[in-house]
Amino acid sequence: MKYPVKLIIFVIGFCLSLISIESNAKDDKSTANTAGLSKGREKAFEQYITDHFTPFIEQDEWKVFTEVVTLYNQSPSKLVNVNAEKQQEFKSAVKLLNHAMKSSNDENAKIWLENVRKTAHNINFLWTVDWETLTPAHDTERIIGEPISMLNGF
Template identity: 50%
Template sequence: MKVTVNSIIFAIALGFVLLATESNAKESSKTNASPKGTSLVKAQQKAFEQYINEQYTPFVEQEDWKVFVEIVTYYNNSPSKFLNVDAEKQKQFRNAVSLMIHSLSTSNEANAKDWLQSLKKTSHNINFLWKLDWNSLMESEELENQGEQISSLNGF
């Protein structure tokens, strides 16, 4: 009888702990689901393209915009193609990003600020992946700097 009472008390306590943890997880996922500052992935990418098409029509006609859309699509759908983008397209992508950042930061629209944060986050992620040395999992620039520092310490 004593074991049964202890088992029931333990089961009730465990149930309360599990329910409390589940409700905390639901609340935290609700607060993190806001569209501000999210990367341009899947549906966000399409909504961003539509926003730029409506607000910045002259920019959409440029080659840099087409390269930007192509690279973000690769980033979302085809990592192997994304990582094999040539240096010229990377340069065009960075140019397009800088133009969009300038345009969105000078805009007075409320949506522009949200899209600006999404654009910055996505371009940061993309540039990080391009700079990453996949053999050592360090940024390429860090490796170069480390090599220079070590050689200067050894007197070479």
């Protein structure tokens, strides 16, 4: 009598642990798709843009975009020294990318677009912080377009 009861308890415990492992795996996949253009993923994004949005890579905005994102991934503190003209060019490039990728029917375009948005928000946030007082500028929410609490990583 003890053997079947222990077996039933073991089977129930084993099944519950499998369910828990499966649900964690599903959650990890969804966050990985929207992690932003972090190190390593930026090269995959560049390849995707090269394959699907060839006219965009021939524009100067693409060069500025990749330069700023690479700088962000290598050393975010160096973004503070980027001049206002390059910041404006980066914002323009993000708008062009946003427009081009929104009109695409490709599901990967939507995922990459979300990554671009998160990365651009983080970069814009770094540009709007007053580094002397370590506080965001008063109009940060207006500049970035969403509450600071919505930014990835903050």
